[in-house]
Amino acid sequence: MTTVDVIVVGAGPTGLMTAAELTLAGARPMVLDTLPERNPMSRAGVIHSRTAELFDHRGLLEPLLATGDFPRTEIGHFAGLPVDYRVWPTRHPAYNVPQGKIEEFLEARLVGGGVPVLRRQQVVNMTADADGVTVTAHGRDGVVRHRGHYLVAADGGRSTIRKILGLDFPGRRGTSTSVTAETVLAGPGSTRQGLMRGRSGHWAIQFPLEERVRRLVVSGPGPAVPKDAEVTADELRAALYAVYGDEVELVGIRRAARIDDSARQITAYRVGRVFFVGDAAHIHLPLAGQGVNTGLGDAFNLGWKLAGAVHGWAPDGLLDTYHTERHPVGARVLANTQTQGLLMDWAGTDNPDLPAARGLLAELLRVPEAMRWMAGMMTGLGIRYDIAGAAEDPLVGMRMPEFDVTVDGERHRAHSLLYSGRGLLLDFTRSEQFSPHARLWADRIDHIHAVPHEDIPTRGMLVRPDGYVCWTSGLQDLGNALRSWFGAPNDDLVARDYPAFQ
Known part of the structure; x- marks a missing residue:
């Protein structure tokens, strides 16, 4: 039996990022995955601004972007309507990075750091007790068992761990299917961006993946097609003709798959010693790249908290904040993707009232406050956690702003001060x-x-390892904030130097 601190089931971006955060915090994770190798399909294709910032908090963004030529995106969309990401102050736009590249990058770093990433590990059973979790899997050499203090289920929408625990996945099943494909296109319409509508409820979206390769999503009216049904070139050509006419020619298909409009979210992100992240916790229409970004946000939120529990300093209730903070985020993503599905006529109903609804929303988005709200939701920059003190200080609960600081005579980006993966007490006083x-x-x-x-309206701020402000000098009681997020103080130091704290 292999024994580690945390077993992560699933080697997608969310599972790998969770393992990376645990490793940075000094915990010992192991990653198990059913597949013999990474899925070559690009699937998600964008890192939104907040996710880019989170990678930057760890010094990972530049190395990731150095692995390929990934176009920057400053204008996103909501149901095909343009959303301007530049209305939020951030150094990072969105980047068109295929999911497979993220997985390759993270797995290489984990394996290079000695973290086991074991493939062909089909989990068949899991039991939990007061001290930990035991997983039984069918591996390359037969039945194997792994033991950990905690388990993170990052094993997708059909989560084996969720099924073993007998947990419901409430929501609704998909009623229509569409096709996503990595294609080579030609013709005058082959570089168009955004949503294009065609005849009788057909529509298409395309955007660049890499040189000459375009990500194409097409849909139209008709009954739902089984997700495992083969996607043919003739099917794609017919869809392209219905939307673009003779302006787009299908030259080649590298990969293709079907997606549907299922919308489900698990009721509890934590069940004892088991935590659900990414698609194992929430599935929805894959619109505007929100799935992988939401999952990576789950990983950054959970990793440091779980490491604190492993090391024994996590205060009571810290692990529960993973659910209370991330479940509302996932619910909001489900709500906005379902709304987009309606406004895009995902099911191909050809509803004659939709142009009026889309026109009204487009008019609303010309209001600066509305555009800022929409961009904040779509990029994750607008996420605000319900942290004590948020009502008194606009910084609390929000991401740490991006600004430069001078430390010991040298200029730094404030975000670079989070590279250690520890909490940060940023002190602007000279006392x-x-x-x-x-x-x-x-x-x-x-x-x-x-x-x-630049002008920062506080004399100091306490920032969690995931980059969210949990205290400012305007709230006075620093000790209470430290206890709430980082546990009891070091007993040896208290006894030796600060007996008044006992």
């Missing part, structure tokens, strides 16, 4: 006001004196 508290949690947070290069 030792926060130092007594900071020393007591020195094994979990970095206390950095800095001079900001």
Whole structure:
């Protein structure tokens, strides 16, 4: 039996990122996956602004982008209507990075760091007790068993772990199917961006994946086709003709698959020692790349909290905040993708009232506040967690803003101060006001004196490892915030240097 701290089931981006966060925090994960190798289909094709920031928090964004030529995207869409991401202050637009590239990059880093990523591991049973979780799998050499303190189910919409636990996956089943394909196209319409509508309820969306290869999604009226049914070239040609006429020619198909409009979300993201992330927790229409980005957000939210539990410092209730923070985010994604499906006429009903609804929404998006709200939702930049103090300070619960600071005479991006994966007490004072508290949690947070290069409306802020502000100087009680997010102070330091804290 192999024993680790955390077993991660599923080697997609969400599972691999969870393992990477655990490793950075000093925990020992293991990743299991059923497939013998990575799925070559690009599937998701965009990293949104907030996900780019999260990768940047770990110093991973530039190395990832260096692995290929990934176009930048500053204009996204909601149901095919343009959404301007630039209305949010961030250094990072969206990047068109195929899911397979993210997986390849993360897996290489994990394996290079000694983390086991085991393939051909078909999980057949899982049992949990008061001390941990045991997984039984059929591996290359027969039946194998793995033991961990916790398990993260990142095994997709058909999650084996969810089924073993007998958990419902409430929502609705898909009623229509569409085709997504990696294609080579030719003709004057082969580089068009955005939603294009055709005859009798047909529509198409295309965007660049890599040189000469376009991601194409097409749909039309008719009954749902089984998801495992083969996609043929004739089928794609007919769909292209219905939307573009003679302006687009199908030159070749690299890969193709079917998707449907299922919308489901698990009721509880945590069940004892088991946590659900990514598609194992929520599935929806794959519109605007929100699936992989939501899953990666799950991973960044959970990883440091789970590592805190492994190391024994996580305060009561910390692990439960994974559900209370991420379940509403997933529910919002389901709601917006279902709305987009209606406005795009995903099912091909050719509803004559839809142009009026789309026109009204397009008019609304010309209002700056509405565009900012929409862009914040689609990019993840607008996520705000319900953290104590949020009602008193607009920074609390939000992502740490992007700004530059001077530390020890050198200029840094504030985001780079999160590379360690630890908490960050960013101190803008020239005093030792926060130092007594900071020393007591020195094994979990970095206390950095800095001079900001722009006006920041606080004398200091406490930032969680996932980049969200959980305290500012305007809230006064730093010790309470540290206890809430980083557990009790170091007992040895308390007894030796700060008896008043006992």
